[in-house]
Amino acid sequence: xVLEKYKNLLxxxxxxxxxxxxxxxxxxxxQSLQQEISPxxxxxxxxxxxxxxxxxxxxxxxxxxxxLLETMISYGIAHHEFRALREKQLELKYEIEVAANMQxxxxxxxxxDVEELDIGAVSVAAQQMNGDYYHFIQDHRNVGxxxxxxxxxxxxxxxxxxxxxxxxxxxxxNLSSPKTILKLLNRVVERNVEPGMFITMFYGFYNxxxxxxxxxxxxxxPGLFYDASSDSFEKMETxxxxxxxxxxxxxxxxxxxxxVGDMIILFTDGVTECRRGDQFxxxxxxxxxxKQYIHxxxxxxxxxxxxxxxxxxxxxxxxxxxxxxxxxxS
Amino acid sequence: MNLSIDVSRTDDIHHVKLSGEIDVYTAPKLxxxxxxxxxxxxxxxxxxxEKINYxxxxxxxxxxxxxxxxxxxxxxxxxxxxxxxxxxxFDITGLKEVFKIENTVRGGK
Numbered sequence: 153x154v155l156e157k158y159k160n161l162l163x164x165x166x167x168x169x170x171x172x173x174x175x176x177x178x179x180x181x182x183q184s185l186q187q188e189i190s191p192x193x194x195x196x197x198x199x200x201x202x203x204x205x206x207x208x209x210x211x212x213x214x215x216x217x218x219x220l221l222e223t224m225i226s227y228g229i230a231h232h233e234f235r236a237l238r239e240k241q242l243e244l245k246y247e248i249e250v251a252a253n254m255q256x257x258x259x260x261x262x263x264x265d266v267e268e269l270d271i272g273a274v275s276v277a278a279q280q281m282n283g284d285y286y287h288f289i290q291d292h293r294n295v296g297x298x299x300x301x302x303x304x305x306x307x308x309x310x311x312x313x314x315x316x317x318x319x320x321x322x323x324x325x326n327l328s329s330p331k332t333i334l335k336l337l338n339r340v341v342e343r344n345v346e347p348g349m350f351i352t353m354f355y356g357f358y359n360x361x362x363x364x365x366x367x368x369x370x371x372x373x374p375g376l377f378y379d380a381s382s383d384s385f386e387k388m389e390t391x392x393x394x395x396x397x398x399x400x401x402x403x404x405x406x407x408x409x410x411x412v413g414d415m416i417i418l419f420t421d422g423v424t425e426c427r428r429g430d431q432f433x434x435x436x437x438x439x440x441x442x443k444q445y446i447h448x449x450x451x452x453x454x455x456x457x458x459x460x461x462x463x464x465x466x467x468x469x470x471x472x473x474x475x476x477x478x479x480x481x482s
Numbered sequence: 483m484n485l486s487i488d489v490s491r492t493d494d495i496h497h498v499k500l501s502g503e504i505d506v507y508t509a510p511k512l513x514x515x516x517x518x519x520x521x522x523x524x525x526x527x528x529x530x531x532e533k534i535n536y537x538x539x540x541x542x543x544x545x546x547x548x549x550x551x552x553x554x555x556x557x558x559x560x561x562x563x564x565x566x567x568x569x570x571x572f573d574i575t576g577l578k579e580v581f582k583i584e585n586t587v588r589g590g591k
Contacts, residue, residue, distance in 0.1 A: 348547030393576030
């Protein structure tokens with residue numbers, strides 16, 4: 153079938169020496185690709201066609217065609233490899249999609265429903281898999297909140313996140329002590345990640361009884377404290393090295409007392425490293441945006457701030473973006 | 483934006499001059515340059531970041547691998563001339579405590 157077609161096209165061209173006939177050869181090559189015919193097979197078809205068309209082909213010419221066929225063999229193999237790789241790539245793409253869905257399920261966290269706190273959270277991945285992570289823990293009327301950012305992106309980062317989540321679940325008795333939690337997690341991470349990988353993490357625990365918020369940070373972007381009585385923001389400065397670098401390290405713990413209306417604002421560096429063209433966004437700008445929506449619920453505030461940043465970067469996030477607000481209601 | 487790397491050597495000191503941006507795209511190139519240098523026993527690797535106007539956490543990862551590898555081989559990794567913006571990363575992450583940092587430069591974008 154293919155041979156007949158090729159023979160006709162070749163014959164047509166040799167007789168007419170016409171451009172259109174050449175163009176048909178181009179089309180023929182496209183169809184051959186679709187039918188998975190490799191380059192060496194085309195040469196074989198050419199040889200057969202020539203022998204049919206010119207039974208008296210000079211011996212040298214005939215041999216030279218066989219010679220050409222031999223030189224095409226590696227190209228044929230390369231062609232097959234290319235096809236196999238393309239299939240493999242599709243398979244991988246599908247697997248990543250599955251992994252991303254699985255990550256969403258594994259890392260799923262529910263915003264605690266406690267009377268005293270109004271909580272809002274948004275976390276958006278720049279690529280398919282999110283390297284940012286946040287997790288809420290509800291312990292009666294108390295609330296634990298973890299925000300983490302794995303250095304690096306994509307699958308390795310995502311795998312790391314699951315480790316953090318399951319390690320957190322292992323220490324139910326220490327959840328009210330942020331500095332202990334970070335110390336324990338640091339050991340887990342240090343033992344289990346390759347050198348050069350690390351995690352920044354903030355962990356805080358709100359105690360419903362005395363309205364205190366205890367927190368500690370492992371090299372994470374400092375959060376902000378909003379003091380409602382003076383309508384002002386204050387950086388929650390912390391000390392502490394990222395998780396996974398030093399085997400034995402301890403963390404300092406800090407605390408704030410939340411009055412009604414006060415807010416704790418936590419984020420990842422996808423927020424502070426946001427750029428408008430060549431310029432970095434200033435912290436003041438972030439505060440201005442939050443202030444603009446401060447009369448709304450915590451979830452509405454984070455949603456609005458996210459939308460603002462998305463517009464700022466022309467809807468093309470460079471880094472994963474996470475923002476969390478906890479506000480004392482009553 | 484790209485990263486250009488210039489390596490030279492005087493006695494036991496490797497000078498690595500960087501210019502451009504260090505991010506997820508350029509970090510592998512930086513890693514390929516710095517890691518082999520840290521495998522040598524008893525040398526100093528001085529990395530000049532004066533012309534680095536942007537670095538993200540991927541860059542920190544490269545320097546941490548470099549630092550760990552240098553320690554194993556009794557060499558030292560020194561970071562020099564960091565812009566304020568870049569220094570801030572080392573500050574927030576607490577990594578300034580584990581790195582040897584010489585000379586920070588004011589300003590930068």
